Amino acid sequence: EPIVEEMRRFLDKGMELQRLVPFAEVMAELAWLGEGDRDEALHLIALAEGLAPTRAVFGGLAAWRRLLSPESDPGETDGMAEPHRLQLIGDWRAAAALWARMGAPFERALALLQGDEAAQREALDIFEALGARPVAQHVRGLLRQSGVSGIARGPRQATRANQAGLTQRQMEVLQLIERGFSNKKIAAHMAISPKTVDHHVSAVLGKLEAVSRGEAAAAARASGLV
Incomplete structure (x- = not known):
């Protein structure tokens, strides 16, 4: 979170493309994982698209936009990096094969999705092997939503926090929720923005299947998380 906030501050000083593109990619991935604002991410991607001097610059962001908005028009793909171009025209097999030859397993798994x-x-197996637990958990959810059954739970985790799918940062937020901290107080305590706290709280409630902060705190105590 501190790095994201620093990126945001740099961007506030000037909307240069070299600052905007990586920030937009980070925000897009967070939004895809349910830990960021989807509308903000799509807005940043649109800004970058308007500033990009060539389509080559925009390939990665176009791929993220497709993940956030599957029905969106990728626009002109000529000039983009080949694996991005292949993904955007729907040739996921060729894209995945090319990412594999390039030694990029995370990108290969995104193409396989x-x-x-x-x-x-196979994508889920790759994310598990990489230790990308939040992504693997998100992919399990996507598979269940599409009606796939018999999905492995993944490797046994060392802590109850990992069993609940909580990141270390989300565990910190949960502990403060259990202590009765408001979002504003959590933001001050953790030195992050209130908006970032909002995303963490929403993620914690979702992963604990709680409808309120009180229910999340009760579930955390019952399961030994806090």
Whole structure:
């Protein structure tokens, strides 16, 4: 979070493309994982698209936009990096193969997510092998939503926090919720923005299947998380 806030401050000083593109990619991934603002991410991607001097600059962001908004028009793909171009025209097999040859397993798995059930299961295996737990958990949710059954829970985690799918930062937020801290007080205590706290609180409630802060705190105490 401190790095994201620093990126945001730099961007406030000037909307240069070299600052905007990486920030937009970070915000897009957070939004895709349910820990960021989707509308803000799509707005940043649109800003970058308007500033990009060539389509080559925009390939990665176009791929993230497709993940956030599957029905969106990718626009002109000529000039983009080949694996991005292939993903955007729907040739996920060729894109995944190219990412594999380039030694980019995370990007390969993202391409496989566009494919059939077998490809999506392979993507999940890759994310698990990389230790990308939040992404793996998100992919499990996507598979369940699409009606896929028999999805492995993944490797046994060392702590109850990991079993609940909480990141270290989300555990810190949960502990403060249990102590009765407001979002504003949590933001001050953790030296992060209130908006970032809002995203963390929403993620914590979702992962604990709680409808309120009190219910989340009760669930955390009952399961031994706090």
